[in-house]
Amino acid sequence: MTEIVSAAMLVIGDEILSGRTKDKNIGHLADIMTAIGIDLKEVRIVPDEEDEIVAAVNALRARYTYVFTTGGIGPTHDDITADSIAKAFGVPCEYDAKAYAMLEESYARRDLEFTEARKRMARMPRGAEHIDNPISVAPGFRIGNVHVMAGVPSIFQAMLDNVVPTLKTGTRMLSAMVPCLFGEGLIGGPLAEIQKAHPDTIIGSYPKYGDGKFWTELVVRARTQEALDAGRAAVEAMVAGFAEAG
Amino acid sequence: MTEIVSAAMLVIGDEILSGRTKDKNIGHLADIMTAIGIDLKEVRIVPDEEDEIVAAVNALRARYTYVFTTGGIGPTHDDITADSIAKAFGVPCEYDAKAYAMLEESYARRDLEFTEARKRMARMPRGAEHIDNPISVAPGFRIGNVHVMAGVPSIFQAMLDNVVPTLKTGTRMLSAMVPCLFGEGLIGGPLAEIQKAHPDTIIGSYPKYGDGKFWTELVVRARTQEALDAGRAAVEAMVAGFAEAG
Structure with a gap:
């Protein structure tokens, strides 16, 4: 019997749509999914706009086994992915105690101020689980079947490496x-x-x-x-x- | 007064989703749109499946000033873009007399058989207008606000060069x-x-x-x-x- 496991990717970011940044994550995710037997069935690129992110996440998570997002989880005002995903799931977006403590400790160790902006990176939808970030500490997260990861390719790839062993895989094509x-x-x-x-x-x-x-x-x-x-x-x-x- | 002209891109092809081919057209379209003052607001990548193409084209053409598609307009069985676009617009997909004559002449000149497969490239939705292809003859087409172009980057870029002067542009960002x-x-x-x-x-x-x-x-x-x-x-x-x- 062959089980089909499907996935969609959501790339979040004005900079990809303006051409300023050329996406390097779609091809990488496609390669990894193919290698482990998950069918990547759809990719969408949307701007940093809450309504667009919410609509796309809800459309994709209902249709596919897994959704993977990249982008918009940093500390600045245009990083609205965590809030948007929380809204899509109808749960509050709040400081995650473990992420907060981890970031606080990391900045203290480097003698850096734990600014309000940096604290933003500890916010995630209630009930989300961390995706470890071995490069720059601030974690991605999983809620339901949606995996939320960074847009910087090296960090995205490291996070994805942590996600892959947790995925159900299908019969490899x-x-x-x-x-x-x-x-x-x-x-x-x-x-x-x-x-x-x-x-x-x-x-x-x-x-x-x-x-x-x-x-x-x-x-x-x-x-x-x-x-x-x-x-x-x-x-x-x-x-x-x-x-x-x- | 600032007029906003918007666009979406639809990339059609299993090979992009499997990772076998790395897309080079999204970044190019994004650059060109930004340069001429059109806001690229969304990109979708879908497989070579009629229902998926129809649904995506209809969702995008209703929302944005222009839609640009790449891929699936060649002569083989997996090239189903023309049929899918025709279905999306509710018109027949049929041999276009001008495209047919142009291809027939081109193959005759090169002493090549005008096979059934090659004839497929003359098919387009009724009412479509050609987008000239200076590289390999077989034209793309425009129907309504949807521009259908090749997936091979050099041909896509040449077709897009022919489309750009026909577009209404907005106030450049x-x-x-x-x-x-x-x-x-x-x-x-x-x-x-x-x-x-x-x-x-x-x-x-x-x-x-x-x-x-x-x-x-x-x-x-x-x-x-x-x-x-x-x-x-x-x-x-x-x-x-x-x-x-x-």
């Missing part, structure tokens, strides 16, 4: 790539027939273009080795047929 | 960056006060981390030079105050 020197226009018809004959595979065709030439990478994906092997053999035979004909 | 050697935890409180005192600006704080150190880039955005200058002066004065105190 296996994949095989068949290189193809022919363009999609030539192979498209036969490839569609192969897809029809192998309904337990997902066959993707990825056009490549460079130096004035087109080629194609054909990727067969399946959740069992048998289905994968059968689909791959059919695609390889088709490509070989074109090569002989050519 | 001006921005100024104030570098800050202090972390967000120190400046967060005063910065929030400045934001309150300058409601006609959007002040963003972008934490940077590297080599064990934190610093911050403070970005003031506004739609008039006056508002921008006033906001920037206040932020600069705050940073200078911390520098003297430090």
